[in-house]
Amino acid sequence: MAGNGSDDLLSIIIRSFAGQEDKVVFPYPSYMLYKTLAELQDSMACDVDFTEGYSLPENFLVKGAKVTFLANPNSPSGTMIPSQEISRIAAQIDGVLVIDEAYADFAEDNCLSLVGQHRNILILRTLSKSYSLAGIRLGFCIAQEHLIQGMMKVKDSYNVDRLSIAAVVAALDDQKSMKAHVEKIKETRLYLTKSLQEMGFFVYPSQTNFVLARCMKGVSAHTLYQALKSRKILVRYFNLRRLDDCLRITIGTREEIDILIQHLKELITTTQSKAMTACCP
């Protein structure tokens, strides 16, 4: 099924499979929309914490859950759960398992082949990330026919417009360009990761087009975020549990990343020397 972005499909899925007070499960921290959609549907939103290393905890399998969402690779951590593990989970849950693969083109693995083996798996893909077409609004869902048939009853009759379809068909026909962009981004991701590690950041292993970097002791992520913003460099800061000491940095061009690194080095040296004078005047 095609949708007006994968956000449209997420909304169709929750309206198709979850009702009032039904359990809807998703890990934390992850894509924020899952919780919003569950609440809109008056369902019971159950968020389950990822482990420290961003693997799935034992209690991720919630008994009686109607819908379980998993962004894989995950945002904002960039980390990934192996497809074999996801296959095991799909076999153990009662409801549907939605694997949101918005970043799959940047990853080493994906769950497409599981659709044939599991009646309850729905895979979501989008043109917004690896194809750079976020403004076109197109996502698609791959699942067995009985699930798609249920969703057909819920979706708007004309949820995808003809201009988007024309653009997307052209983009999908040109796999070579997409793959070339993805390769460049992966190279720059490695370069940024190493540079951040050299500066002392902890960088979560990323399978996406961004990295999540945890600040070293004595450096405030929020201060760095604001200082970068005043220099017209936009990174993402989340004022949320487990994320408030981190920055999520999207992989730009090599030139953009070099500018970011240069400013970060400057900022960290000044913050750390300030901290030094604060503790040993």
Ligand SMILES: *Cc1c(COP(=O)(O)O)cnc(C)c1O
């Ligand atoms: C970007 C993103 C989406 C939404 O994509 P659209 O197709 O633009 O609606 C959904 N899920 C995740 C995890 C995303 O990162």
